Amino acid sequence: MSVSFALSFVLAAALAIPGQPRAAPACPGGIVYRDADRDGRHGPDEPGVAGVRVSDGVDIVETDAEGRYRLQARADRPRFIVKPPGYRVPDATNGLPAFWRTPDETGAACGDFALWSADARPDDAPLEVRVMADPQPKSTVDVDYYARDIVEPLLASSGPGDAPADLGLSLGDIVNDDLSLYPAMIAQTVRLGVPWLHVAGNHDLDGGAADDSASLATFRRHFGPDTFAWETPQASFLLFDDVVHMPGASPSYVGGLREDQFRFIEAYLAGARRDRLLVLGVHIPFFDAAPGRETFRHEDRARLFRLLEPFDRVLLLSGHGHVQQHVWHGPSSGWHGPRPLHEYNVGAACGAFWSGVADAQGIPDATMSDGTPNGHARMDIDAGGDYRLAWLPARDATGERSGMSLHAPRVLRRGAWPGFAVYANVFMGDADSRVEYRIDGGEWTPMTRVVQADPRVLATNLADDAAETLRGYDRAPEAKPSQHLWRGSLPTDLAAGEHRIEVRARDRWRGELQAWSAYRLVEREVGVE
Structure with a gap:
C-alpha cells in the first residue's frame, strides 16, 4: 500500500466520529483480488487483478497493476465492480452475487472485492x-x-x-x-x-x-x-x-x-x-x-x-x-x-x-x-x-412443447359460409414470421396475421362474466390485441366428420414449430333443428 493511500485511509477513519452523521463511509479505496482459496479474505499470496472497473453507478475507475483502486464513496450508493470475463464472484449471505458493497460498511475490507477463476469451458461454448x-x-x-x-x-x-x-x-x-x-x-x-x-x-x-x-x-x-x-x-x-x-x-x-x-x-x-x-x-x-x-x-x-x-x-x-x-x-x-x-x-x-x-x-x-x-x-x-x-x-422449462397455441371451433355445419377460422398464437412471432396451415394433410396455405384479441382469452373473459362467483383470486385480464396472432379460414365444403388442422410456423431462432387441432362438420337441413 502506498504511503499516500494509507494516509488518506487513516485520516478518513479518524474523521468518522461514532454517533455523528457523515457524508460518506471511511472507505476511499480497496483492492480487487484473485481469491484462490475462496474464503472471502485477501490472503498474502492472493494477487490483485489489474484493469477491473469499479464504480458507484456514476464514476468508473480501473484497478492498477496491483489490483488497487481509489473511488470516493458516496453515502447513498452501493459500490460495485464490473465483473470481468473469465471470472466468477462469490455469493453473498443471501445467495446473490457479491459484486457490490453497501455504503455503510466500514473497516479495512469494505472496499475489497474477491474474484474466483471461472470454471473451465470450451472457448466457443454459448x-x-x-x-x-x-x-x-x-x-x-x-x-x-x-x-x-x-x-x-x-x-x-x-x-x-x-x-x-x-x-x-x-x-x-x-x-x-x-x-x-x-x-x-x-x-x-x-x-x-x-x-x-x-x-x-x-x-x-x-x-x-x-x-x-x-x-x-x-x-x-x-x-x-x-x-x-x-x-x-x-x-x-x-x-x-x-x-x-x-x-x-x-x-x-x-x-x-x-x-x-x-x-x-x-x-x-x-x-x-x-x-x-x-x-x-x-x-x-x-x-x-x-x-x-x-x-x-x-x-x-x-x-x-x-x-x-x-x-x-x-x-x-x-x-x-x-x-x-x-x-x-x-x-x-x-x-x-x-x-x-x-x-x-x-x-x-x-x-x-x-x-x-x-x-x-x-x-x-x-x-x-x-x-x-x-x-x-x-x-x-x-x-x-x-x-x-x-x-x-411455465412448467415447460426445456421448451419441449410447441411455441404456439391454437383456437378453432369444435363443430361447424357442412356447407355453411366459411367465415369461421383457426387462430394460431405464435408466442415469439412478429410481422416477418411465416405461418401456414393445412387441412387433412392437404397443401400448406399461408395464414393471415391479424392484430386483434386472441379468441381463447376472449372466451375466458366471457366465462368470467357469466360466472356467479369469482373463478380464481382475480378474474383473467381483459383481452388485448396480440402482436403475434394468425388466422386461417376453415373450409366447410368437405365431407361430414372430423378434419385435422395442422399449423406450422417458422421461428427465426428455433426453426419450424408445429401444432394441430381438429374440427367436425355435421349435416343440417334447412328448417331442421
Whole structure:
C-alpha cells in the first residue's frame, strides 16, 4: 500500500466520529483480488487483478497493476465492480452475487472485492441466460406460485448438481409494491444456483419516497446498484433502472434516465468491447406503449441510442407490459444505426398477475392478455455475438412443447359460409414470421396475421362474466390485441366428420414449430333443428 493511500485511509477513519452523521463511509479505496482459496479474505499470496472497473453507478475507475483502486464513496450508493470475463464472484449471505458493497460498511475490507477463476469451458461454448420479467408477487401465496410454477420446473430440467443456466436476469417488478417480500423471492431464486442479476421496476419503489433519487433505497439494500454492467466472454450486459419516479404527478412515473446514469453509461460504453453482443436490460420498454403517449422520454431514448450506434450487435430487453412482442427500432424512434435495433419485450413470469382459474396443482392459469402463457425466456449467446431466443411457458422449462397455441371451433355445419377460422398464437412471432396451415394433410396455405384479441382469452373473459362467483383470486385480464396472432379460414365444403388442422410456423431462432387441432362438420337441413 502506498504511503499516500494509507494516509488518506487513516485520516478518513479518524474523521468518522461514532454517533455523528457523515457524508460518506471511511472507505476511499480497496483492492480487487484473485481469491484462490475462496474464503472471502485477501490472503498474502492472493494477487490483485489489474484493469477491473469499479464504480458507484456514476464514476468508473480501473484497478492498477496491483489490483488497487481509489473511488470516493458516496453515502447513498452501493459500490460495485464490473465483473470481468473469465471470472466468477462469490455469493453473498443471501445467495446473490457479491459484486457490490453497501455504503455503510466500514473497516479495512469494505472496499475489497474477491474474484474466483471461472470454471473451465470450451472457448466457443454459448452462454445460456434465463430472463424473467415481472414475477410480481403480491403475497406469500404468489411467492409459492413462483416457486412451483417457475423455479422448481427449472431445477427439474437440469441434471443433479447442475445449474439450469449460466446467468439469470430479472427485469423489474420483483414484487408488487410489498417490498417485505424481497427476502422470500431471493430465497426462491437462489435455489437455482445461477448468478442472478436484478433490475428495478415501477412496483419496486419505496412508497413514501419524496423524489426519484430516494425511490430505490430498499431495492439497493437487497439487490445492490440500480445501474451497473456485467461481462462474460460472450456478451456485455448493461442493466439499469429506467423508471423515473414523479410523486404527486399523474402518471406517477415515466420511462427515462437520470443524468448520473448517463454519466455511467457514457463512461462504460466508451471502453466497452465491440466484438461481442451488447445487451441492455431495463423494465420500462423503450418504445411507446400506446400511440401518442410518451411512455419513455423521447429525448432520453434518442440520447441513449446515439451512444449505442457504434456497436454492431445490440439487443434490448424490457418487461413491464405483461404481454410479449418484438419491436424493431428505426429512424422513427431515434435509431439511425446500419440495421434495425431489436427490442424483445419479454412476457411476465407472473403472466396476468397470478390471476385466472387454478389447475389441479392449485396454480392459476395466468395467461397474459395477448394470449401468451406465463413463463420465462431462454437466451443463448454465441462467442461471435449471435443470439437465439425462446419463450418457455411455465412448467415447460426445456421448451419441449410447441411455441404456439391454437383456437378453432369444435363443430361447424357442412356447407355453411366459411367465415369461421383457426387462430394460431405464435408466442415469439412478429410481422416477418411465416405461418401456414393445412387441412387433412392437404397443401400448406399461408395464414393471415391479424392484430386483434386472441379468441381463447376472449372466451375466458366471457366465462368470467357469466360466472356467479369469482373463478380464481382475480378474474383473467381483459383481452388485448396480440402482436403475434394468425388466422386461417376453415373450409366447410368437405365431407361430414372430423378434419385435422395442422399449423406450422417458422421461428427465426428455433426453426419450424408445429401444432394441430381438429374440427367436425355435421349435416343440417334447412328448417331442421
